[in-house]
Amino acid sequence: MVSTYLLLAWTWTRAAFAYRASFAIMAVLGLVLASADVAVILIVFANTTSLAGFSREEVLFLYGTANLAFTLCDLIAGNLDRISQHIRTGTFDTMLIRPVSTWIQVATDRMNPTRATRVLQAAAALGYALAVLDLDGRRLWMVPVMVVSGTVIFASLWTLAGAAQFVLTDAPEVVNAFTYGSGQLTQYPFSIYGRDLVRGVTYALPLAFVNWQPGLYVLDRDDPFGTPGFMRFLGPVAAVVLVLAAASAWRWGIRRYTSTGS
Template identity: 50%
Template sequence: MAEILRVYPLLVWTWVRAAAQYPVSMVLLAVATAAITSLDLAAILLMFAQAPRIAGFTAPEVLFLYGTATLAFSVADLMFGATERLGQHLREGTLDAMLVRPVSPLVQIATEDFSPRRCGKLVPPIAVLALVIPRLDVPWDAGRALMVPVMVVSGTAIFAGLWILGAAVQFVLIEGQGAAKSVTYGGAYLTQFPLNIFARDLVRGVTFAVPLAFVNWQPALYVLDRPDPLGLPEALRFASPLVAVVLCAVAGTAWRAGLRHYRSTGS
């Protein structure tokens, strides 16, 4: 782990330094990425232009969900989004070259073609959270204030675990990138809204099967002082860190198992 923490930023810095050779292009791409990321925010604002509440939640409350979900997803995407390309490496045989290098192949894939423009994704959610958190009508105390960074960090770890798990699945299903994206990108969109707008079976699925509800929904119920629509135990509102640890452990185990059973393409 110490080696990973040392090498990861070095590889990232290598790609950033290469991109910085064209500073105007780098800045314009970051601005464009921020603008594209803001489209979901624009859609939410259009909804509130037609109705004062969505599923009983006010505009600041829904924007709080948007901000926490999008920030967690964007940080995870920045760090591990490139792992979804594993299937391409398997088809082309380029994973073989990574395996003989003295660096974890996971780190090599995660940092591959790292582009500073993706940092533009962080701008909209950070700006939204800075604006809406002071406007939330909740009884702020130390517990709720602490829960906000905890849910962002836990949500980031959950999305990262899902990305690595989706990559590990590609050791078996080489064309599984689309299915993995449906969980990561689809999960990012789903968690931007109150989950009670969706069918109860779907909510149960993203709580007990694919734990997207723990990205921000369950802890947000505590922060916003809202009851759980499914009547689940209140203890689940504090379970995000534990869920993140378990999911990352499962993802790490699946990744190592995939590497152990990998057979070279011979190319």
């Protein structure tokens, strides 16, 4: 399964490299657009010394971990948001008769390797934050765990949103608000949001386990909302639960799918 994914991904990567000028322009443009998020954070801290009790470097740490997970997901599985096009045009019918997982086919279809520059930008922001923050080295093991768990959580949300398209058929804007909106939400400390919203993204839609809860552990900070300490370590659990839910939703969507007849 992994080898098939890598083969299909490499096929589209080679196709993108065939147009080198276009590839370079898109890669640079993606880097510039991604850097705008960091620019916003710097502008905010040009006028204040803290954001909801967090310093600039701490916010960059939370931004870096969340955005690294999000951009990795966007690179690996971002094309799942194109499922509505396949359903509408009938190309999903062809995917069903191939001896390859439909999820892999949709995720790799027209994969855009220029998105890798956004991954590098997020990694750079995280690297800077780790370099300047005085963190307890015994807590840094959590950083790769939260990035991997966050990537899986985002990919699961993308899959759930894709599965919803089997019912909605043509509502990519709704799905994008759900997926890209989640990415934007996790870029800042959750302490800037209302208590009810934070409860929702902790116990209902577990976005708090992307970077907020494990990030509090790495930064050695108390949760201003008073959640129990063990919640800091539940990122992998939330990821596994979401993977199971996403896999079930995808299979359910496949069963509900009716061919366009084209």
